[in-house]
Amino acid sequence: MAKKHKSSGPALSKAKSAKERTDRRRNWTWLWVGLGIAVLILAAFFLIRPKAVVAAEISPAQAYEQFQQGAYFLDVRSTEEWAQIHIANSTLIPLDELKNRLGELPKDQDIVVVCLSGKRSKEGMAVLRQSGFNRAVCLSGGISAWEAAGYPVERKTP
Numbered sequence: 471m472a473k474k475h476k477s478s479g480p481a482l483s484k485a486k487s488a489k490e491r492t493d494r495r496r497n498w499t500w501l502w503v504g505l506g507i508a509v510l511i512l513a514a515f516f517l518i519r520p521k522a523v524v525a526a527e528i529s530p531a532q533a534y535e536q537f538q539q540g541a542y543f544l545d546v547r548s549t550e551e552w553a554q555i556h557i558a559n560s561t562l563i564p565l566d567e568l569k570n571r572l573g574e575l576p577k578d579q580d581i582v583v584v585c586l587s588g589k590r591s592k593e594g595m596a597v598l599r600q601s602g603f604n605r606a607v608c609l610s611g612g613i614s615a616w617e618a619a620g621y622p623v624e625r626k627t628p
Contacts, residue, residue, distance in 0.1 A: 526595065527610040530619040533582050537621070541580040545613075546594040555625050557584060557616060565590050568597050580605045587612040 543560035545552055552562045563571050581603055585591040591608035598606035609616060617623050
């Protein structure tokens with residue numbers, strides 16, 4: 471009887487080992503590609519997502535709550551306007567002087583920026599935020615809305 475030739479010789483074993491190594495490398499490659507994609511997606515998420523930002527404008531009611539809690543009120547109107555009417559305990563720094571007087575303001579406190587109608591206070595708040603005062607907000611409607619809501623003001627007496 472003739473002896474059957476086995477197909478599991480050393481050549482077949484080497485070919486099988488080489489294929490297994492190639493398959494393993496391919497699996498590792500896909501694993502690293504997948505991890506790289508996941509890292510890129512995660513990095514993009516953290517870079518693109520909006521930062522937690524304090525609201526830019528607050529209502530007179532919200533401003534009054536902050537007033538009662540001791541927030542710093544910054545009036546950016548002119549000296550003459552401030553002398554006529556202002557929020558009690560507010561600090562006057564006219565808008566055109568604000569950039570040069572930032573050192574007078576508290577960095578670690580809520581700041582409510584006030585003007586007559588809300589336009590200059592938005593500009594003042596923008597100056598503050600660009601300078602690192604991230605807790606600065608402006609009073610929507612200005613001191614006019616504050617007074618109309620019945621909150622305390624100090625007036626010049628004739």
